């Protein structure tokens with residue numbers, strides 16, 4: 349099939365628009381990998397609901413106006429496919445030392461190792477989140493939410509396929525080994541953990557899930573946006589299509605948190621409770637108090653910032669210079685796209701103070717992507733605050749300072765409060781319980797995690813959504829739960 353044609357072969361074992369039928373070697377490699385993937389999915393994927401019928405969206409095309417269809421599917425039968433966004437005619441490399449040269453259709457030999465590393469790091473996050481979320485089906489606050497969880501999970505599975513396809517097609521034996529290893533590592537495992545820190549943390553409850561999809565899937569979005577700029581065209585096209593699916597994951601997170609806030613505010617208003625800091629009174633109503641939501645924001649935001657790596661990074665400079673990984677929306681930026689003479693302001697620790705320092709822009713690309721992330725993440729927090737405002741409650745949620753609770757980069761060695769004031773070890777210890785969820789906060793959240801499985805009903809700590817998935821009515825049965833579950 350020539351490039352640029354968006355038609356998808358949907359009938360075979362692996363739906364695709366990359367001409368797998370004509371590519372016997374790659375098709376065989378993927379078909380060989382497939383049983384291991386299904387084995388991973390059934391043992392490490394959503395626990396207890398593999399036989400249930402889930403109203404899922406499946407990608408069947410790459411036309412932005414109609415790329416998906418909705419239907420009941422048993423998750424192990426989901427059609428995980430390989431879909432690349434349409435080729436852009438005459439596309440050239442948009443940045444770095446090769447700027448202006450035709451985009452690569454094959455891997456440039458000199459960048460092979462670097463590119464493989466980028467694919468593996470991205471690929472590793474996809475199954476990791478499925479593993480982290482595998483126990484959540486049992487405590488879903490509604491069938492609607494359960495369906496959204498499973499939708500996110502199957503799509504992360506597809507994103508793994510997307511990276512594995514590139515590894516299998518362009519990296520030969522090494523690629524096959526990497527594809528096997530992607531199924532071998534396990535989130536949180538002591539000996540074979542996933543590659544990045546936040547992907548080894550537990551996602552023990554639904555509030556954590558919504559925060560994870562809001563913040564950590566958004567890191568995924570930023571990374572995919574940067575890789576979508578890649579001079580390696582198959583990677584660019586893969587990431588562009590992945591972003592279409594990724595938007596839903598952040599929607600699940602943003603609306604999930606918004607619905608929790610809405611429910612909390614409604615319950616407070618009905619009970620005549622005006623003080624948002626009266627945690628005991630809010631909890632007596634069976635809802636999640638706003639200060640605890642703030643602590644969860646502090647936790648998930650800071651964990652996610654660590655995923656951007658060191659503020660100053662030679663790897664990031666090399667990936668940019670070589671044309672493999674661009675900046676967020678590189679194609680919309682108006683500078684020289686080479687950054688040899690520019691500087692970029694980076695927050696650094698100097699003599700016990702946090703100061704902004706101009707450094708060579710090429711070395712600060714992680715910082716820049718992280719800054720773009722912070723702006724993107726702040727917009728949803730603004731919408732959450734609108735919900736609180738509308739309810740007439742005086743409380744504002746906010747993102748903590750970037751120096752708060754960090755394990756990687758400039759601020760890893762120090763302690764800071766959520767406003768960015770430096771704290772001594774003792775000062776940190778004394779206040780940690782007011783910054784981050786404490787044991788009793790987590791126990792309270794856990795106590796709320798009682799499953800609700802009647803159609804159209806919702807757990808008492810979360811409001812129903814404004815509209816159904818695929819415009820389905822409020823009492824729609826999003827998951828037909830199999831007997832054994």
Ligand SMILES: [Fe+2]
Pocket residue numbers: 474503504507568594
């Ligand atoms: Fe993903």
Ligand SMILES: [Fe+2]
Pocket residue numbers: 504565568594597
């Ligand atoms: Fe995602």
